Amino acid sequence: MIKEWKAIEQKKLAQVYLIIGIEDYVINQTKEKLLNAVLAEDEQEFNYANFDLEETPIETVLEEAETLPFFGDKRLVIASNPTFLTSEKTKSKIEHQTARLEQYLAQPADYSILCFVARVEKLDERKKLTKLLKKQAVVIEAKRPSESEFLKWIETKAQENGFTIEQAADKRLMELTSGNLTTAMNELDKLMLYQFESKKIALDDVEKLVVRSLEQNIFLLLDKLIARDTAGALRIYYDLLKQKEEPIKIVALVASQFRLMNQLKLLEKKGVSAQQAAGILKVHPFRAKMAAKQARGFGKEELDFALLKLAASDFELKTGFGEKTQKLEWFLFELEDFRKAKRA
Template sequence: MSELKKMITSFKKDGYKPVYFLMGEEPYFIDFLSDHFTNNVISEEEKSFNQVVLYGKDVSVNDIMSQARQYPFMGDKMLVVIKEAQELVKTIDQFSSYFKSVQPSTILVFCYKYKTLDKRKELYKTLSKSEFAEIFESNKLKDYQVEGWIKTLISDEKLEIEPKAVAMLVEFLGNDLSKISNEIDKLKIILKNDTLITADLVEENIGISKEYNNFELINAVAYKNEAKAFGIAKYFALNTKNNPFVVTTSLLYNFFSKLLQYHGMIYKNAGANPADIAKQLGINQYGLKDYQVASKIYPMKKVSQSIAVIREIDLKGKGVNGSLTHDDLLKELLIKVLR
């Protein structure tokens, strides 16, 4: 998000370059920038004749260059946006020839999703060296970065969010930034004059159970709350579609793996700063207390055994060494981990 802000600040300070190549695995940031161009470069009065949106599957590279070399009609700038530009992957290198005669009054934006240009080829080298072009590489966020991104997004909207609500969004929506952004937009409408997004609000309007989710299951395991853990397991067994077993095992494995790391950090440096530990574990400080409590309940040996159990049950869930129901698998896992 910080790179996006820097880029948009540069637009306001230095103006726009003739060519922008937006590429990478994360479509959200590419869409964000594309929307900025279409909403801000050309005035509403001029959009019908000075703003053009093309699609990679419908045009050739020569068509794009021909369009880009036209002059704006009764205005200073023309904006040409190429959506789904990755459809031109086989011929995109031909665009290098455009830099022999760049049209300075055109702003040409390529939205090249899910892929990146080959950095060994001429086009990438031309784009990266040209004063007329800028490349933006949109990388997927790491899982541990998503919570921070949500908080930044909320803060930019002049809103606040409860830590539990953040955890629920991440647990339910994963790292699908577009989906998270859309859900937050819905919550903004519901909030009206309020500014705090609560766990209750998320539960009521996004369909995430505040009490029965993987976030709460891991919390129950961390604090060795058997009644709560088995209650959640029973709910999951009745709602398998929304609570896939593989997701639960993956998150439990991730928790115990980080708990093992936590033990190692504390063993090596008992006086380590909590903020540094949280950063190394890839979690926020709010979640660190679960590891502090769990480390006293689960010694390092028990943690290693639990990781082995999760691997074993995960294989059973995939049909190796027998076939058990979702309910039986999760019960067996919890019994072996909690007792």
């Protein structure tokens, strides 16, 4: 869990916070905890402001922070996307007078809580302003959890609510939500409501109540291909069509997974682990782990063939050529024929 949350919940508040990372659950929970700790519900309309720094200059944000609270004692100001703290290029034409922020950090308004949300994996530590802000602010890391950390998040939330969850159920919840912590936490709320009386969550509960994510269905479809079960892969595809999923989206996700498997296979030859590759390729560690496992079921030539055919299907879908629901069907048949020819 996030150690800084306890102080926020106890209303031991800092004047400036800096959230760094791409895990939406941690970001959204931190913002919610700050809002609940700083302002009563009837104070939020006048004393809460949320800015996007790709659309608003930092001076406007600081003016808001320096404005006295209205019908209350505190003001909460959240500023997202401070690209001036990173090395990333931005399309925004907004110019920020960062010297104003340096001045503010030297003497922040004691009646305001200013929170920066940087949805990046890391800031540019070479910049003077980055160093200053990290020194002055309470820094909260919103990094994506590892597999063990993910399972701990689920287990801890269950325990905090007086529930126990089977280890197998915990792992299955992670699989069905494709390692998406926000989705997993929402599904856990549903499971706790379902087992409110017994306070025990079992694997069977997860199987009955948790809906597979689209990404998880794509994993299963590829598992069928690895097992050379084209009919099984087609059944999953038809189920997705019944759920109103668009063929172009399904093809794009299948292509993305094949591309990832190809990249992981190349990195594996260089001695790079799936965990390390996740950082290099900027993908979720759980997805990298699953893709690395699936990649072992395909040869390099099969992956190259699949990517070539999927690129052609994607082009035809985008240009309106042919019946869109048939594109993935033809791909599955062509891949099956190619693999049979390889074995012959």
